[in-house]
Amino acid sequence: MTYVVTDACVKCKYTDCVDVCPVDCFREGPNFLVIDPDECIDCTLCVAECPVEAIYAEDDVPAEMHDFIALNAELAKTWPTIVEKKDPLNDHATWAAISGKIDEIER
Template identity: 75%
Template sequence: MAYVVTESCIRCKYTDCVDVCPVDCFREGENFLVIDPEECIDCTLCVAECPVEAIYAEDDVPADQQQFIALNAELARTWKPIVERKEPLPDAEQWAKVKGKTGELKR
């Protein structure tokens, strides 16, 4: 069972999770992060580090976020690995609590 990054990450892209990942399973897009399910070792370290609570165990992804399971797997195949913490997006705080921002995702 892998962990999954969900909608809350879109337009925020906090990378605190990347810093604690022992296997470098995160992949970076322009305004979103995903977890490569083939690399994730289910260590749970990233969950507590996410300030917007965007990371869930695959079995615990909320019903309205289920599409992110396949989306993480799809985008992880083409996005480049991110292995070091970076600054969040400049307007991350404004977007942190916004719901319904899936349409904002840049592939």
Template identity: 75%
Template sequence: MTYVVTESCIRCKYTDCVDVCPVDCFREGPNFLVIDPDECIDCTLCVAECPVEAIYAEDDVPAGQEHFVALNAELSKKWPAIVERKDALPDAEEWAKVKSKLDQLKK
């Protein structure tokens, strides 16, 4: 089982999770992070670090967000690895409270 980044991360892109990942499985897009399912070792460290609670075990992804499993797998093949913590997006705090923002995802 792998871990999956879901909708809450869009337009926030907090990278606290990247700091604790022992295998560098995170990939960075313009306004979203994903987890490469081939690299994730299911350590769970990233889950507690996410300030917007966007990371779930594949089997525990919230109802209606199951498509993020495939989206993480797809985008992780296209986006570069991120191995160091960076500042969140400038308006991350504002977007952290928004629930439906899939239309904001930049690929």
């Protein structure tokens, strides 16, 4: 099992999770983070760090967000590794409570 970044991260991109990851499994896109399932060691440290609760164990991803499982695996192959915390996106507060943002992901 691996962990998956889901909808709440889109257009927010908090990076608190990156600071605690012992294996650097996070990948960074323009407005979203993903977890590389081949690198994740299932340590759970990132889950508690996410201020918008965007990270789930693969088995616990809500049904309406199952597309994020494959999306994390796909994008992790091409996006660069992120290892240091950065500021969230400028309009993160506006987007934090909005759901259904999968179509807003910039590749």
